[in-house]
Amino acid sequence: MNKILIVAEVKNGEIKKNTLELLSFAKSQGLETDAVLSGSGIAEQADVLAGQGASTVYLADDASLEIYNTEQYTSLVTDAVQQSGATQVWLSSSELGRDLCPRLAARHGVGALSDVTQFEVNADQITAQRPCMSTKVIQKCKFSKDGLRVISIRSGFFTAEETAPTKANTVNLPIPAGHAKIKVKEVQVEVSDEVELNEASIIVSAGRGVGGTEGCDFVKPLATELGAAFGASRAVCDAGWLPHKHQVGQTGTMVTPDFYFALGISGAIQHLAGMSGSKVIVAVNKDPDAPIFKVTDYGIVGDLFKAVPVLREEVAKINT
């Protein structure tokens, strides 16, 4: 019988939206679902997973699991697969999922489908769609052999229902050793209360056109006033005007918000691949031939330094 094991992700001690989306989708399909939850000081979050439909939560709560690492997580999920009898493992295609999904599949001697944006489960088969070739092509694919199904799913394509936590049925997993050959020297956490790119419903992004750190500071209040995440193009991050965590695109974060504002972004192919799945795209750029205008719903040909203050005024009017 089919059973799904969802690999839960946490940030700041709370279950992330991408995990809730997967649980909600599994529930909507009437699938039996367990979850594996690992981290440090996160045990009570098992109830959130139970509230979203996880029958059993396999729990690993240990200081060594505070930051994701390949070896311990591969061992933990493998342990949870065996104990739960799961036939499918669903991960998010976050940086955690991108690292873990192939390693986990290989450990089980099976293949994987990664960064899936649509899929359906028929008995033990999964048929999926995933963007490839910089989102210029959609690949329809499925598994061709028997065995454990391992897939990673892009966030933002399924809706997480609001549910109340319920008392979880938990199983504690023994804490495996980390990799003897990898030592964590430092974790450079960029602490912020900013909205995260892959969880935002609105993103305001700055491109080369902002001209420097001052230009970023000029644009940022618009993001704050909209409750939006603040994104950037690769050019902006490589120039050091903003840290890399702001980068939108195949090299940074793949995003699919409801509204994406591209300010001074010309639209390099890897940026377009990373944001063209946004529901509504607004762009401001001086160059009417900029590639970004090929994907925009509302394109403003003009100077962002003149446009942003007007945008802020208009937003203020709506918000009051």
Added chain:
Amino acid sequence: MEIIVPIKQVPDVALNIKVKDGDVVEEGLSYVISSWDETALEAALQITEDLGGEVTLLTIGPDKAVESLRKGLAMGAHKAIHVKYDDAKQTDSFAYAKILQKVLEGREYDLILAGKQAQDTDAGLTAPMLAEFLGLPQVTNIIRFSDVSEKNITLYRKGDHATEVLEMELPGVVTVNDSLNEPRLASMRGIMMAKKKPLEEIELDAIGVSADMSGAQGSMTETLQLDKPESRKEGKCFEGDEADTVKQAMEFLVSEAKFLA
């Protein structure tokens, strides 16, 4: 330091990609080294320039894949291995990782440096699968490295909420994010020298890859069809004084797209 850089020859995705009858139209495609692989090669060249040693390119592909190997040699790689292979269409990451494992077993190397994903599939599966098959540690998506020696390398991995600074004992598998560097261009001299560099050709059966390990038989997943994504509907464009155009755009955003509703 001996570094293996697996590279993949892929269609240039910056160009227009046509799709017909569930497949990509071959005509008009131009083939290049997957860009993340070039980033990996650049990193490998920098390391060997500092520490000595050699960079070996490795590709699995048809005859024309030699062009990509020659380009990598022209950039500065020392030698290349071409695993001759014509079954690409039916082959998934799992099968590629298994073949790479067969090629690398019994060879001496300190580091495998790969792109974080290939530009054709955008899957990002092969390198970590290879690491598992070879029993090696992996660090993916690095944006920086430092303190490289024959024994260790310090890697800066861009994780979801932090940059993780990890020291990995070699040998190991590392995948790179293209923020890492700007790959060099091949010089005229490099192009001339590339013609004389060693290029080893390998047939699958010579390394013990049987028919059931390659192509569709050796793959765990299959492509059913390839399509164009749904095209976005034609957008509205506003030109003129920003004080007016922004207001006009905002009116549509609110009325049509229900912005901030």
